[in-house]
Amino acid sequence: MESHDFLMIGARLFRGDRDALDPEPVPLRVRDGRILALGPPALESPGPTEVIDLTGRFVIPGLIDAHVHLELDPTLSTPAEQLAIPDDEREGAMRVRARAMLAQGITTARDCGGGAFREHALRRAIDAGEWTGPRLLCCGQPITTPDGHCAFWGGIASTEREIDAVVARQVEAGSDWIKLMATGGVFTPGSRPSDTQFDAVALAAVVAAANRAGRPVAAHCHGTEGIAAALRAGVRTIEHASFAGPGGFGTAWDDALARELAAREVWVSPTVNAGWLRRIRDTAGEPTDFFRRMSSCLGRQRERGVRFVASTDAGIPGVFHDALAGGLEGLAAYASMRPVEVLRAATVDAAEALGVARETGRIAVGLSADLVVLRGDPTADLARLRDPERVMFRGRWFAGEALRSGPSADEG
Numbered sequence: 168m169e170s171h172d173f174l175m176i177g178a179r180l181f182r183g184d185r186d187a188l189d190p191e192p193v194p195l196r197v198r199d200g201r202i203l204a205l206g207p208p209a210l211e212s213p214g215p216t217e218v219i220d221l222t223g224r225f226v227i228p229g230l231i232d233a234h235v236h237l238e239l240d241p242t243l244s245t246p247a248e249q250l251a252i253p254d255d256e257r258e259g260a261m262r263v264r265a266r267a268m269l270a271q272g273i274t275t276a277r278d279c280g281g282g283a284f285r286e287h288a289l290r291r292a293i294d295a296g297e298w299t300g301p302r303l304l305c306c307g308q309p310i311t312t313p314d315g316h317c318a319f320w321g322g323i324a325s326t327e328r329e330i331d332a333v334v335a336r337q338v339e340a341g342s343d344w345i346k347l348m349a350t351g352g353v354f355t356p357g358s359r360p361s362d363t364q365f366d367a368v369a370l371a372a373v374v375a376a377a378n379r380a381g382r383p384v385a386a387h388c389h390g391t392e393g394i395a396a397a398l399r400a401g402v403r404t405i406e407h408a409s410f411a412g413p414g415g416f417g418t419a420w421d422d423a424l425a426r427e428l429a430a431r432e433v434w435v436s437p438t439v440n441a442g443w444l445r446r447i448r449d450t451a452g453e454p455t456d457f458f459r460r461m462s463s464c465l466g467r468q469r470e471r472g473v474r475f476v477a478s479t480d481a482g483i484p485g486v487f488h489d490a491l492a493g494g495l496e497g498l499a500a501y502a503s504m505r506p507v508e509v510l511r512a513a514t515v516d517a518a519e520a521l522g523v524a525r526e527t528g529r530i531a532v533g534l535s536a537d538l539v540v541l542r543g544d545p546t547a548d549l550a551r552l553r554d555p556e557r558v559m560f561r562g563r564w565f566a567g568e569a570l571r572s573g574p575s576a577d578e579g
């Protein structure tokens with residue numbers, strides 16, 4: 168019988184809600200899936216326990232990726248190829264991806280869209296203990312226009328009536344969030360990221376229908392106009408926020424809008440993936456045009472006070488589900504964030520943004536025992552996140568071999 172009571176000693180903790188590691192090692196007691204005690208009370212709690220000596224190690228809260236697509240295969244480049252995969256093969260691949268995510272310390276992820284609620288079924292299997300994977304928050308079919316971004320997933324609506332019906336379908340399927348495509352995207356042939364989808368009335372109708380069902384809205388927004396419209400409609404998270412104009416990402420900066428994003432306290436989920444790391448400098452060692460545009464876009468949002476959560480958009484071409492660590496290094500490089508700020512974006516802040524702060528995102532008494540054990544200090548070097556020594560999710564050590572769903576160096 169597997170033990171469900173652990174006392175970890177010797178490790179230094181990054182708790183999530185403080186701006187640094189604890190200066191000294193802190194004992195941590197886990198029982199029945201939860202953090203039972205920290206510090207001296209951890210040593211004094213009665214009952215048999217398994218003592219784990221983590222001297223020299225660092226323990227952080229489980230990581231959160233606020234934007235993934237479990238059903239997408241990152242080795243494929245078009246929606247047509249994705250849709251051609253047989254169902255059983257796809258479902259098997261989704262399970263492998265979920266397991267690989269957990270092996271890399273990702274204990275919570277928000278799935279930002281699929282076509283057939285397969286991620287909901289996977290979530291049920293994980294929650295029932297029938298499969299190993301992270302805590303999943305699911306959006307289901309993104310709401311989009313006919314021929315709009317990701318219309319192939321079926322969440323098509325034009326009128327208010329259709330919007331209500333699509334939202335109701337997502338809620339019925341057990342979606343935690345409603346995903347809204349407020350602008351076009353890269354992945355859909357014929358769709359342009361800078362173009363706005365839906366007018367203000369329709370956006371307000373989506374938010375109203377979602378809120379009536381008690382669901383927050385995550386809005387995919389590349390174009391600047393779409394960011395503004397979604398923000399004013401009352402969405403909770405802005406995905407991408409790339410300030411795209413006809414010239415591409417980061418070419419339509421709007422300073423007043425960035426200040427408004429900060430003032431309204433929405434969360435921006437900038438979907439920086441590991442592939443961005445290789446786009447910082449060109450072969451001559453000069454900063455690339457992409458880096459100049461996107462570092463300016465993200466850095467200025469941060470300067471204006473915009474709050475970021477960590478996210479990768481895993482599943483899109485070249486972006487592997489278990490490669491959050493590289494994405495976090497990318498976020499630090501592009502947004503000029505310190506490692507501790509990036510760690511917070513991937514733990515405590517993401518938990519707050521996703522509405523699961525009472526469950527996870529920090530090392531605190533009463534929360535789910537979602538923990539990552541590292542050999543090196545991630546507040547000094549985020550690259551330490553790439554190779555977790557052990558992962559605990561809901562009080563259980565991740566037992567599988569460290570499967571990887573693809574190459575660790577991703578193209579994005």
Ligand SMILES: [Zn+2]
Nearest residue numbers: 234236279480
């Ligand atoms: Zn996405």
